[in-house]
Amino acid sequence: MxxxxxxxxxxxxxxxxxxxxxxxxxxxxxxxxxxxxxxxxxxxxxxxxxxxxxxxxxxxxxxxxxxxxxxxxxxxxxxxxxxxxxxxxxxxxxxxxxxxxxxxxxxxxxxxxxxxxxxxxxxxxxxxxxxRAGHGHTLALGATAGGLGTSTLALLLAHAGTLSGMRSIVIDMDPHSRSLWPRATSRPPTGIGWEELQLSGGRLAAHQLAETMPQLRSTSVLTWSESKEHELIDEQLMIRLLAAARQGFDLVILDTGRYPHPRQTVINQFIDRRVLTANSSAPPHHGEVVLCGEQRARYEASSGAEILGSFPISSRIIKADHRGDLFDCFKSRGLRQSLANLCLLPQVQGQIS
The missing domain is CATH 3.40.50.2300 (Response regulator)
Structure with a gap:
């Protein structure tokens, strides 16, 4: 070709x-x-x-x-x-x-x-x-600790974007990830993963990327196909992939794992917004923060961080996760409203209710 x-x-x-x-x-x-x-x-x-x-x-x-x-x-x-x-x-x-x-x-x-x-x-x-030409709004989620539910939030935000009418993708960039599929679904859809991109050198045009990514209920997901340890993503592959994603999608959600990412300087070139997840007992000193797992946004007033709100891991999310169908929890109006209240989606904050 x-x-x-x-x-x-x-x-x-x-x-x-x-x-x-x-x-x-x-x-x-x-x-x-x-x-x-x-x-x-x-x-x-x-x-x-x-x-x-x-x-x-x-x-x-x-x-x-x-x-x-x-x-x-x-x-x-x-x-x-x-x-x-x-x-x-x-x-x-x-x-x-x-x-x-x-x-x-x-x-x-x-x-x-x-x-x-x-x-x-x-x-x-x-x-x-x-x-710079890419139009896709790119949001990076970074965790301040493990076990906060950052990957779950990333998946749900991407699907909320899909339900809002945007072409959305969630990209698993956590260096310690063992794949998002066990968290998202028990029946992973067909499509390429990081392994295949590494073999190809990541030379995919924007339309090819959008066409070959596996989709879960119309939300594209790029993660590791197999749940095992892997090497850090090559910098040039990451650059090509993020450039193509910004061009091929309206909303790009990056699950970057623990902050800062080893390739944080590369990621910073592509993102429109960075949000950290934390718990109320140890919020970061600066930046935008979502308190994951919290029923209410409790935090010290002296903190220099901007607390956007809380995102509780509700029983409905846990049950949907156990059934192997995370997106099924969008049947809950309360969950949809919790996501909307965080105002993390561009220009569509009120459209997923």
């Missing part, structure tokens, strides 16, 4: 909108070139950055409002017009260096990438843009 689509018909990329029937917007970039070597190198780099690259062979079909970075190959860069075209990066092989640097003087803000030596820089450039 090629990563390139031809733009011969003049695709009006500035009019791309989010489809309603389950497909997703992917971050796009455009390569203006007919040079097979440049196209091949750029396509490989774009795939690694979770960006779909579109080939344009006729600069006249480009629009100044084209979505995403526009890369110009050295074979066509001379046709670029600063007034009519967007020119983000001039791309060429090492042999074209002098010509590209000369052209760059016409476009003050344009960058130059000589391949293959600048391949890593170009990948980081596209990856950073893709990361």
């Amino acid at each position: 090629t990563a390139l689509d031809d733009l011969r018909a003049g695709l009006p990329t500035e009019q791309i909108s989010r489809p309603e029937n389950g497909s997703v917007d992917e971050p796009l970039c455009t390569i203006v070139s007919s040079d097979p070597r440049i196209i091949e190198l750029c396509a490989a780099i774009a795939v690694g950055a979770a960006v779909r690259i579109i080939q344009c062979t006729d600069p006249e079909t480009l629009h100044t409002g084209t979505t995403g970075p526009v890369l110009w190959g050295s074979d066509m860069a001379g046709l670029a017009d600063n007034d009519r075209h967007r020119v983000d990066v001039l791309i060429g092989l090492e042999s074209a260096a002098s010509g590209l640097w000369s052209l760059a003087s016409r476009f003050p803000k344009t960058r130059v990438a000589l391949l293959p030596s600048a391949g890593q820089w170009l990948g980081e450039y596209l990856g950073l843009w893709a990361m």
